[in-house]
Amino acid sequence: MTRRALITGITGQDGAYLAELLLAKGYEVHGLKRRASQFNTQRIDHLYVDPHTAGARFHLHYGDLTDATNLIRVVQEVQPDEIYNLAAQSHVKVSFDTPEYTANADGLGTLRLLEAIRILKLEHRTRFYQASTSELYGKASPPQNEATPFLPQSPYAAAKLYAYWITRNYRDGYGLFAANGILFNHESPRRGETFVTRKITRAVAAIELGLQDRLYMGNLDSLRDWGHARDYVEGMWRILQHDRPDDWVLATGEAHSVREFVERAFAAVGREIVWKGRGVEEKGIDRRTGKLLVEIDPRYFRPLEVDHLLGDPSKAQRELGWKHTTSFEELVREMVLADLEQIQREHLAHGQLVNHAAE
Numbered sequence: 551m552t553r554r555a556l557i558t559g560i561t562g563q564d565g566a567y568l569a570e571l572l573l574a575k576g577y578e579v580h581g582l583k584r585r586a587s588q589f590n591t592q593r594i595d596h597l598y599v600d601p602h603t604a605g606a607r608f609h610l611h612y613g614d615l616t617d618a619t620n621l622i623r624v625v626q627e628v629q630p631d632e633i634y635n636l637a638a639q640s641h642v643k644v645s646f647d648t649p650e651y652t653a654n655a656d657g658l659g660t661l662r663l664l665e666a667i668r669i670l671k672l673e674h675r676t677r678f679y680q681a682s683t684s685e686l687y688g689k690a691s692p693p694q695n696e697a698t699p700f701l702p703q704s705p706y707a708a709a710k711l712y713a714y715w716i717t718r719n720y721r722d723g724y725g726l727f728a729a730n731g732i733l734f735n736h737e738s739p740r741r742g743e744t745f746v747t748r749k750i751t752r753a754v755a756a757i758e759l760g761l762q763d764r765l766y767m768g769n770l771d772s773l774r775d776w777g778h779a780r781d782y783v784e785g786m787w788r789i790l791q792h793d794r795p796d797d798w799v800l801a802t803g804e805a806h807s808v809r810e811f812v813e814r815a816f817a818a819v820g821r822e823i824v825w826k827g828r829g830v831e832e833k834g835i836d837r838r839t840g841k842l843l844v845e846i847d848p849r850y851f852r853p854l855e856v857d858h859l860l861g862d863p864s865k866a867q868r869e870l871g872w873k874h875t876t877s878f879e880e881l882v883r884e885m886v887l888a889d890l891e892q893i894q895r896e897h898l899a900h901g902q903l904v905n906h907a908a909e
C-alpha cells in the first residue's frame with residue numbers, strides 16, 4: 551500500500567526538502583498551500599505533476615491553518631498516514647509586529663489539525679509531526695536538550711509553546727501518535743531571504759557581483775546552532791517512524807555567532823573582514839581594499855533577543871540513528887555559491903537586483 555503524507559507549509563524550505571524525500575521513498579505526497587496574489591511555489595515547481603497524469607503522487611490543496619473547516623475537509627479527502635505540520639508564521643521579528651496572527655496560525659493552527667484528526671476518527675491511522683523549535687528555549691542556558699525548561703522570548707516562541715504542549719496533551723490524553731521535533735536553526739539555499747543566513751549570503755553574492763554596496767545587520771553577537779535543512783527533514787521522517795511518539799531535539803551540537811557567519815560568507819569569495827568600533831557603531835571593513843562592507847542598523851534588533859542556542863542531539867543520535875551530515879563551513883559555502891549563481895540569473899532576467907531582505 552502506498553503511504554500518504556500531508557505536509558502543511560509545503561511551499562517553504564523544509565516542505566520542499568521533505569516532499570522530495572517522501573516522494574523518493576515512494577509516498578503519495580499532499581501539500582497544503584495558501585492562496586497568494588503572487589506565485590509562491592518556486593521551491594516545489596520541479597515536483598509538480600499534472601493531476602491528469604496516471605499515477606501522479608504529488609498533489610497540492612489550497613488551505614490555511616487559520617481555517618478549521620478547510621483543514622477538516624483536506625484531512626478527510628487525503629486520509630493521511632502521516633501529517634507534518636510545518637506551516638507557520640515563522641519569522642521571529644515579524645511575530646512582534648503580528649502577534650495575534652502568529653498565535654492564530656502557529657498556536658491554534660496546530661490545535662485545529664489535531665482536532666481534525668479526532669473529529670475524523672483518524673487517531674489510530676494518522677501520525678502527527680509538530681514543527682517545534684529551539685526558540686522555545688529562549689533564555690535557557692546552553693546546551694539545551696529535551697529536559698531543558700522552556701523560556702520563550704517572542705510572540706512566535708509563545709505561540710509555538712502552546713503548539714508543543716497541545717501536541718503532547720493530545721498524545722497523552724487521546725493516544726495519538728503525536729511527536730514534537732525541537733529543531734535548531736536549519737538553513738539552505740532555499741532559506742527565506744529575510745532570515746539572517748540567507749540575507750548574508752545574498753548580500754555577499756550581490757556585493758561580489760557589484761550590485762550592492764554593503765550589508766546592514768542587527769545583533770552580530772547571537773549564537774546559533776546552524777545545520778542544513780536537508781539533514782533535518784530526514785530527522786522529521788525518522789521521528790514518525792519510531793515505535794513510540796516522543797519529543798526530539800535535532801541539532802548539530804555546535805554554535806557560531808552571526809558575526810562568524812558574516813566572516814565565513816565573505817571568506818567564501820576570498821574577502822577578509824576586519825571589525826572596527828563597538829555596538830551600533832561597529833563596522834566590517836574589507837582588509838584588502840579598505841572598503842566598508844558591513845554596518846549595523848538598529849532596525850534589525852528585536853525587542854527581546856535569544857542569545858545562545860546550542861542543541862544537544864544525543865537522544866536523536868542514540869534512538870533514531872540521526873546525525874547531521876553537513877558542517878557549518880560546508881553550509882555557508884553552499885549558500886554563497888548558490889546565491890552567486892541565482893543573483894546572476896536574476897540580474898540577467900530583470901536587469902536589477904530584487905531585494906526582500908527588510909527584516
Ligand SMILES: Nc1nc2c(ncn2[C@@H]2O[C@H](COP(=O)(O)OP(=O)(O)O[C@H]3O[C@H](CO)[C@@H](O)[C@H](O)[C@@H]3O)[C@@H](O)[C@H]2O)c(=O)[nH]1
Pocket residue numbers: 640641642643682683684685733734735736744745746747749766767768769770772773774808850851852855856859909
Ligand atoms: N533576520 C535577521 N536576523 C538578524 C539580523 N541581524 C542579526 N540577526 C540575528 O540573527 C539571529 C538569527 O535570526 P533568524 O535567522 O531570523 O532566525 P531565528 O530568529 O533564530 O529563528 C529561526 O530559527 C528558529 C529555530 O531556532 C525557527 O523556529 C524560526 O522559525 C526561524 O527559522 C537572531 O539572533 C537575530 O537577532 C538581520 O538583519 N536579520
